[in-house]
Amino acid sequence: MSRIVIIGGGPGGYEAALVAAQLDADVTLVEADGPGGACVLTDCVPSKTFIASSEVMTGYRHNDRFGIRSGGVEATVDAVAVNERVKKLALAQSADIQDKLVKVGVDVVRGRARLGEDTLGHTHQVLIEPEGAGAYAVDASTVLLATGATPRVLPSAQPDGERILDWRQVYDLTELPSHLIVIGSGVTGAEFASAYLAMGVNVTLVSSRERVMPHEDADAAMAIERVFRERGMTILSKARADSVVNTGDGVLVTLADGRTVIGSHALMAVGAIPNTASLGLREYGVDVADGGYVTVDRVSRTNVPGIYAAGDCTGVLPLASVAAMQGRIAVWHAMGEAVAPLRLRTVSANVFTDPELATVGLSQNDVDAGKVPARQVMLPLTGNARAKMADLRDGFVKLFCRPATGQIVGGVVVAPKASELILPITMAIENNLTVDQLAHTITIYPSLSGSIAEAARQLMQHELQ
Numbered sequence: 001m002s003r004i005v006i007i008g009g010g011p012g013g014y015e016a017a018l019v020a021a022q023l024d025a026d027v028t029l030v031e032a033d034g035p036g037g038a039c040v041l042t043d044c045v046p047s048k049t050f051i052a053s054s055e056v057m058t059g060y061r062h063n064d065r066f067g068i069r070s071g072g073v074e075a076t077v078d079a080v081a082v083n084e085r086v087k088k089l090a091l092a093q094s095a096d097i098q099d100k101l102v103k104v105g106v107d108v109v110r111g112r113a114r115l116g117e118d119t120l121g122h123t124h125q126v127l128i129e130p131e132g133a134g135a136y137a138v139d140a141s142t143v144l145l146a147t148g149a150t151p152r153v154l155p156s157a158q159p160d161g162e163r164i165l166d167w168r169q170v171y172d173l174t175e176l177p178s179h180l181i182v183i184g185s186g187v188t189g190a191e192f193a194s195a196y197l198a199m200g201v202n203v204t205l206v207s208s209r210e211r212v213m214p215h216e217d218a219d220a221a222m223a224i225e226r227v228f229r230e231r232g233m234t235i236l237s238k239a240r241a242d243s244v245v246n247t248g249d250g251v252l253v254t255l256a257d258g259r260t261v262i263g264s265h266a267l268m269a270v271g272a273i274p275n276t277a278s279l280g281l282r283e284y285g286v287d288v289a290d291g292g293y294v295t296v297d298r299v300s301r302t303n304v305p306g307i308y309a310a311g312d313c314t315g316v317l318p319l320a321s322v323a324a325m326q327g328r329i330a331v332w333h334a335m336g337e338a339v340a341p342l343r344l345r346t347v348s349a350n351v352f353t354d355p356e357l358a359t360v361g362l363s364q365n366d367v368d369a370g371k372v373p374a375r376q377v378m379l380p381l382t383g384n385a386r387a388k389m390a391d392l393r394d395g396f397v398k399l400f401c402r403p404a405t406g407q408i409v410g411g412v413v414v415a416p417k418a419s420e421l422i423l424p425i426t427m428a429i430e431n432n433l434t435v436d437q438l439a440h441t442i443t444i445y446p447s448l449s450g451s452i453a454e455a456a457r458q459l460m461q462h463e464l465q
Contacts, residue, residue: 001026005126007113008146010037011320012311016327021104030113035097042168049086054195077199083171115280142334149272149312157244163251177265183241185212189269194353204234217412220357274313298341300330348426350419358422361429362400362410374400379455386446399455406434435459
């Protein structure tokens, strides 16, 4: 029987454990925080639950334009209740994962682990340190590293859990900030800025780049930034935070150009660093890239046979869905199953702002840089009947296709629930569909998804000209 040790219980780890158990391996999963890891307990699941509460506030505030009157009663946010719900759902999800793992026979160990001594043979020694018990060693035929990442900390802006916060500490607040300064305008910063703004908080977003979410589609990022500004968010572009100080009753943020910003709280969203420093990787001979990321190939192998890695500790793409697939691929490959290498071109991603931003496949930057020839169309949602009914004034669908064949190679959606609308485009790319095939697909009328088929029809018309 194969002995597999998985270090880290996030999506990359627990999904791999489930697959390994189904293939009759002897599986040990070591996780310090609990099944689901940081993704479930402090990161992805809590943040999206928090955002769900903000969406309720957004709908409440804009009822008047639908002819719904609230009787002059203003909705308020109970921060304690919101955060209790966040934590409760996270723990419930973790418990569900624990039940699944135990049911299929995975040995779940609460604690930490690292690679042991490099010994001869076809096994790898793993040193396991259970919480509250003595350490012991296990010899495994396969080791999967899935230890995730931790919020990056600036020396001049140390989170204290009171006024200066990282994104794992916001759920301990007993009241909403009166003025939240968000440092960092990437995906995490933009999501929290959007959510707190919807809850009625005065938000200042500090962006070191020209626009928010600089690594996302430019048209999409600018559309969302426009919404932010229209709703009252202050965005400081080309501004870099030099320091953040807790003044006792607030925070003082000093920018690189000498300007200062005063708020009640600061949220640090300046990236993450991989949790690989204490795994004994270099001593064992595992290649580690700059920044501490574990180097892997498309089937999750490191340079050491029998040692694999998955998820945020690899730096491949910081998405729970990618981590889970990397973990599954690692186990399938290790156990001799047929496996297709990871294909990032078919991976869809979503930013949970309001509206959402979803992307898949070829990007606008790829086209503009001439890396890949493509035709494109961008269709605003303002002409969509369902969007008019819902009074959606922002958003669009963008499609990319091959110039000669019309094969769909990329897409962008900015809309409420773009995370759901991106699926048909993802499926089209995965299955090599053309704009003709998508254009001939009958969609429900009225529906937002109808704009995806309409965009395909417009590309088909261009093809015929």
